[in-house]
Amino acid sequence: MGFKCVRMWLMLILIFISLQGWRIEGCLKQERSALLQLKHFFNDPYKLQNWFEGNGNSNCCVWESVICNSITGRVISLDLDYTRSQELGEWYLNVSLFSPFRELETLDLRGNLIAGCVENEGFERLSHLTNLVDLELGYNMFNDSHVLSALSQHSSLKNLSLYYNQFRELNHFNASRLSNLELLSLSGNMFNNSILSYVSTLSSLKVLYLGDIGLKGIVDLQELDSLSNLEELYIGGNEIKKIVFSKGETNLRKLTSLRLYGISGGSSLLQTLGLFPSLESLIFNYNNFSGAVTTDELPSFKNLTI
Numbered sequence: 370m371g372f373k374c375v376r377m378w379l380m381l382i383l384i385f386i387s388l389q390g391w392r393i394e395g396c397l398k399q400e401r402s403a404l405l406q407l408k409h410f411f412n413d414p415y416k417l418q419n420w421f422e423g424n425g426n427s428n429c430c431v432w433e434s435v436i437c438n439s440i441t442g443r444v445i446s447l448d449l450d451y452t453r454s455q456e457l458g459e460w461y462l463n464v465s466l467f468s469p470f471r472e473l474e475t476l477d478l479r480g481n482l483i484a485g486c487v488e489n490e491g492f493e494r495l496s497h498l499t500n501l502v503d504l505e506l507g508y509n510m511f512n513d514s515h516v517l518s519a520l521s522q523h524s525s526l527k528n529l530s531l532y533y534n535q536f537r538e539l540n541h542f543n544a545s546r547l548s549n550l551e552l553l554s555l556s557g558n559m560f561n562n563s564i565l566s567y568v569s570t571l572s573s574l575k576v577l578y579l580g581d582i583g584l585k586g587i588v589d590l591q592e593l594d595s596l597s598n599l600e601e602l603y604i605g606g607n608e609i610k611k612i613v614f615s616k617g618e619t620n621l622r623k624l625t626s627l628r629l630y631g632i633s634g635g636s637s638l639l640q641t642l643g644l645f646p647s648l649e650s651l652i653f654n655y656n657n658f659s660g661a662v663t664t665d666e667l668p669s670f671k672n673l674t675i
């Protein structure tokens with residue numbers, strides 16, 4: 370037994386020493402070189418200026434937009450929003466470039482004119498990043514629904530922001546694996562009312578942004594009724610004439626905040642709101658209500674601030 374044990378300890382010590390060796394500069398060598406590779410694509414000349422090796426600058430944990438875990442020395446957050454030279458126009462991202470960051474928790478790629486992913490190098494390449502909880506892809510040019518299918522495999526995600534892209538359908542969005550998702554923003558894409566049935570299966574959702582996504586006419590919030598953890602719902606900026614609950618009651622009992630700006634429904638809308646017992650914050654600026662709305666028509670909320 371003794372020999373085996375000693376051998377195991379020796380191996381552990383060796384592994385430890387070699388890990389220390391990689392970490393001598395404060396960040397892992399393979400993560401540093403992955404960052405330098407990323408810099409070719411995230412190339413705004415005014416950003417990431419201290420991303421270079423040499424002159425005692427090899428600790429990538431102190432580089433701009435990078436946060437490391439102080440114990441493991443591994444990169445846990447990358448803020449690459451608005452970091453691509455805009456005059457280069459749309460481009461396709463090789464998601465494998467992020468593959469070395471095994472402890473990554475937060476990735477912000479907003480505002481980089483990304484039109485999609487390089488073939489076979491999409492978000493499915495990050496399935497081993499099981500710490501990834503926060504993925505921000507807003508203000509890009511994504512339109513391929515396969516991106517959505519790859520993203521919906523990421524069961525670790527808690528926050529997924531896809532606002533102001535060019536998605537048109539959620540057909541490939543398979544919600545069943547996103548069992549930890551708490552915030553989803555789809556605002557500013559080009560969907561229609563059918564989107565409600567797709568998001569309705571995301572039962573862990575607390576915050577849902579559906580602003581400016583092409584909802585029209587009569588919207589039946591009954592379709593969202595399975596979202597029993599929902600606390601905030603944003604559905605402003607659509608052409609909604611009327612919000613109804615086809616069953617006349619709702620499971621959305623935790624909903625505390627509802628944003629309805631830019632809605633043209635009449636006072637019947639306000640009565641529907643009486644169905645939300647926890648509503649604390651209701652915002653409906655710029656609405657074009659037909660006829661006068663008196664406060665009598667507002668349901669009696671306990672904690673309502675308008």
Ligand SMILES: *[C@@H]1O[C@H](CO)[C@@H](O)[C@H](O)[C@H]1NC(C)=O
Nearest residue numbers: 406463464465466487488490
């Ligand atoms: C994508 O990036 C990975 C990692 O750097 C690389 O190995 C691969 O060749 C790249 N794929 C393409 C198609 O450029």
